[in-house]
Amino acid sequence: MTHSSQSTSQLHDQMIALGDGAKRAQRVVQRSPHAMRQTALKAAAVALRGISVDLLKANAADVAQAREMGKDDAFIDRLALDEGRIEGMAKSLEAIAARPDPLGAIDQSWAREDGMRFERARVPLGVIAVIFESRPNVAADAAGLCLKAGNATILRGGSESRRSVEMILSAMQKGLEQAGLPMEAVNIVPTQDRDAVGELFRMTEHIDLLIPRGGRSLVARVQEESRVPVLGHLMGVNHSYVHASADLEMAKAVVVNAKMRRTGVCGATETLLIDEAVAAKYLPPLVKALSDAQCRVRGDAAAKAICPDIEPASDEDWDTEWLDAVINVRVVDGLDAALAHIDRHGSGHTECIIASDQAAADRFLSEVDAAIVMHNASTQFADGGEFGFGAEIGIATGRLHARGPVGAEHLTSYHYRVRGSGHIRP
Amino acid sequence: MTHSSQSTSQLHDQMIALGDGAKRAQRVVQRSPHAMRQTALKAAAVALRGISVDLLKANAADVAQAREMGKDDAFIDRLALDEGRIEGMAKSLEAIAARPDPLGAIDQSWAREDGMRFERARVPLGVIAVIFESRPNVAADAAGLCLKAGNATILRGGSESRRSVEMILSAMQKGLEQAGLPMEAVNIVPTQDRDAVGELFRMTEHIDLLIPRGGRSLVARVQEESRVPVLGHLMGVNHSYVHASADLEMAKAVVVNAKMRRTGVCGATETLLIDEAVAAKYLPPLVKALSDAQCRVRGDAAAKAICPDIEPASDEDWDTEWLDAVINVRVVDGLDAALAHIDRHGSGHTECIIASDQAAADRFLSEVDAAIVMHNASTQFADGGEFGFGAEIGIATGRLHARGPVGAEHLTSYHYRVRGSGHIRP
Known part of the structure; x- marks a missing residue:
């Protein structure tokens, strides 16, 4: 076996293991009471404030490297954190926690004349992958909104924000741990290997939705190449x-x-x-x-x-x-x-x-x-x-599933619960 | 230019023209009052009953050809129409007409403290392509449900049901004509060329949703190859x-x-x-x-x-x-x-x-x-x-957009209507 195919297959195995872990954790989060998910979000906000000094240091290293790579001021502005932006992330997690539970709500119900009763109930989407560029706050908002709605998250940030995003992830996982929820409910892709994104595109058994957050070329690539369904927007004219x-x-x-x-x-x-x-x-x-x-x-x-x-x-x-x-x-x-x-x-x-x-x-x-x-x-x-959604994971301009600002309630699906008393179909 | 590339480009142009016509007609249907769409559905039911003798003849020719091709009894059963099945299609169109308008309904509304008001209103999905195999009744159900929800339809049936589907389409278009709606709101792909399906898969500018109705291999091919979003189900274990x-x-x-x-x-x-x-x-x-x-x-x-x-x-x-x-x-x-x-x-x-x-x-x-x-x-x-949806265009087993039986209300999206009085964002 050549080195190249060996590492390709190693990457594949690593990504499948990541997907398996996320899927298992999602089942636990799906069945968890709202209070546990709220505890995790609030504890993550506390943890984020607690690591702010270290996070600022990590972010300064990211910023220094981005400058060395010749990134422009607009890029640095999106990447850079300060006390205010960290507090903004923490407040956003608390706002998400404070909103009503998007799960379990019965949004329709009706009965037939023969007594069979129908309910439509909100359920999670499953495992959501988020591919983003330089803004570290996307990690906290996306993971927080997904968790709120009972979903697991796989984050893939740009290499420029790697140190910052890893710190933010650790705060999110501390929140999960304190709430007694599995840490694998929030994950980052463990390698900056560019082929890892190609793997994400093909993980239809593990990932239910892929959300690209970033410039036009990223979104266009995801929409063109992903076999996993995509929610995104190309542009706003x-x-x-x-x-x-x-x-x-x-x-x-x-x-x-x-x-x-x-x-x-x-x-x-x-x-x-x-x-x-x-x-x-x-x-x-x-x-x-x-x-x-x-x-x-x-x-x-x-x-x-x-x-x-x-x-x-x-x-x-x-x-x-x-x-x-x-x-x-x-x-x-x-x-x-x-x-x-x-x-x-x-x-x-x-x-x-x-x-x-x-x-x-x-x-x-x-x-x-x-x-x-x-x-x-x-x-x-x-x-x-x-709009009052606590935060958003992005704005959708397609017509399927969700449109406009996407908050926790839009990261859900529904299913039908039917109750009979021995009904058989003629 | 070789003959092959010429015909490929001719097919492409033909499909784009079809898509353009459907898109224009969809805009008209989107803005039409519910009563017009109801009239079209009821008139189509009348037209279907009116052509039943001719439709049975056309269907008999389809069945004879399918038998010659060695199709099995289960296939013939799905393909064959009789008086009862035609009446069933007509009744289904009337049931769809009788249901409430899925468009325009405000499913959420709220206001901010500063007086800005928000509404979430149901709107059509756009142009929906339906690829199906032998059952001719899919043509009537799919076109009827799509029209109800303000969508245009592009139908692509199996070659075995071509004569029957063309007759059913003519009844649907007669209904549209009598209601004063554009006939291009319901279309069939005008060629049995297999490459036409590949063209549908790439018409992301013209088609908003693709629904495969048929066996596992059809659905799997559509999910694998289509760049247009797909709603479908693989199987029911x-x-x-x-x-x-x-x-x-x-x-x-x-x-x-x-x-x-x-x-x-x-x-x-x-x-x-x-x-x-x-x-x-x-x-x-x-x-x-x-x-x-x-x-x-x-x-x-x-x-x-x-x-x-x-x-x-x-x-x-x-x-x-x-x-x-x-x-x-x-x-x-x-x-x-x-x-x-x-x-x-x-x-x-x-x-x-x-x-x-x-x-x-x-x-x-x-x-x-x-x-x-x-x-x-x-x-x-x-x-x-x-479930009381009048009819269904299929059952969705994915988690995105719609799940379970898909009726007219699930063939809609929503958008937000925001009303201010000169509000600017600080």
Whole structure:
């Protein structure tokens, strides 16, 4: 046997052992009372605070190595922890603990005339693998949400955050231990070998769901190659549409916030649509407000005719997720034209209408096919925490299983419980 | 360009055109009022009855060809239509029409302290492709359920049922036409070219969900090769577990029905588990009842010690979906042993406990990880019609999106509608 095939088969065996352990632990967590899962989450928060000095040291080593590797400032910002971010992780675990039990709830029940009774009850999904890049807090949020819903987790972080993630994992496992739950309910892939990800893609017997958290290329690779079902989002090309009935001051405040509060998040607005009827009056102050906030504005011909100083938008701009201080502006001929533009260029993430006309808003909310549709609110609210889910494991833009911010309750499935008294089928 | 690559590219273009048409029609159906979709379903039922003479002729031609190809009796039985089966399809469309609208319903709503309001509303999945084998009624049920939930359908049936399915499609399209809905909401793949299925697998831009209806090899191929998300089930290795507290007469009636009512359906019981405490008393009459119903019985050593005339069960039997008049019998040492056996050998479809002890039944119902868990009722009730869903497009044994019988309400997704009054995120 060559060295290469030997190590491939060793890696395979190692991953199967990891999957077996996670699956066994999941059965225990699935049958555990909510109070035990809550204890584990709260104890993990305490443990995280307890190791904060060591975690900061480990993270500093990760950051130093990332700088050596020439990673840019945005990358370092995602990777770096401080006291506040550690406290944020701990608080998030406590918020997850405080929410109601997503398991066991009977979400439907009915009876037949012959007396047979039906219930639909929430059950865990099983073993969930999470592949993420540099943000260490994803480890705590993902493991916490999965545990809450009775799932086991297999985490695979980027090599740059390895030291930090291992420390966070140890705190999660301390929480499990204190609650009397198996530590294998939360795991990290024990090797940085890139082939390990390929193994995860094929572990359909061990992994029920794979969630990629990271940039477009990661998500695209997972969606292309994984045989395990995937929940993820590719991108957020989100629109804020200023209807003719909009209040100008509200439009200015909401659009600037939607674009500029944080430009790098998937809920940021990328394109401003504005009704022709009010463009001449509204566009100059809107462009000024955006420019004052240091945003570059790129417009179509009609927008440039009103505001000659803005840059011209290219055809590709309408499909571009800038994730930066740049916004596209298009003048549209009313609600139908706005809906048609979003139909064509939207990525199914978050879309907003700013309008006083309630009928126009209602039509927008019911006809736009996106995970989140908003009326008179910033698209930056597209976030599980803001929705009240305690935290989120990501935002799903596909249509299957879960859509929008994914919290613990979305990491469940259901099954049917049927009660008879000797019923046989004719 | 060679002939082969030319025809491949022609097929590709043809499939993309089909997908584009379905997608456009789906947008119209998505926004149509429930009354229009109901009209289409009821008119399709009328149209189906109206063409019954022609449909029987077309079906007779399909059957004759299948016989020439040497298909067996079970195959011919699935393929063949008669007046009763056509009336059954029409009634099923009317039952689907009569159910409440699965779209638009607000299944959750809440508000934040700052006044922002959230609603979760049901929306269609989009375009659903259904690949099926010989049963022509799948075409009517699948197209009807998809239409009810605002989805467009692309059907791909086996070549043996081509004439029958084309007639059924024409009735569905007549219904759409009479309701003023686009006929492209229901389509069949216009060629029997086997490569067309490979094209469906890659149409991630056009198809939101792929449902295979057929034998194990079809489902396995779809799950292995499709890049489009798949909802399906591989098999039903279902257990009926006779607890020590079971009533013997009830056990006899339920087990014989669960195994023998129809042996070829996925909800049929394949293995009987019986508690050691009552095996000596219960097994002989249970085996006699099964034998009297023409069922072969294969048992483990403990079962054979009690009933020496039964056949010996092999190790593989416990994982075998017989779909035939054969049952495995194993003697188990109580509830935990039964749960462990089902954990190991069950396929996550339907599992049943027969017991008078309510606590034992409750534990079974909450701990068995299957799509359907039953107490004192035949596993043959695993069917969307019996559950009251009007009809079913299949039974899902995976954990994602939908589980158990899949009716119109399970062919939907949801999105969030958020209403603010100028809310911006700090």
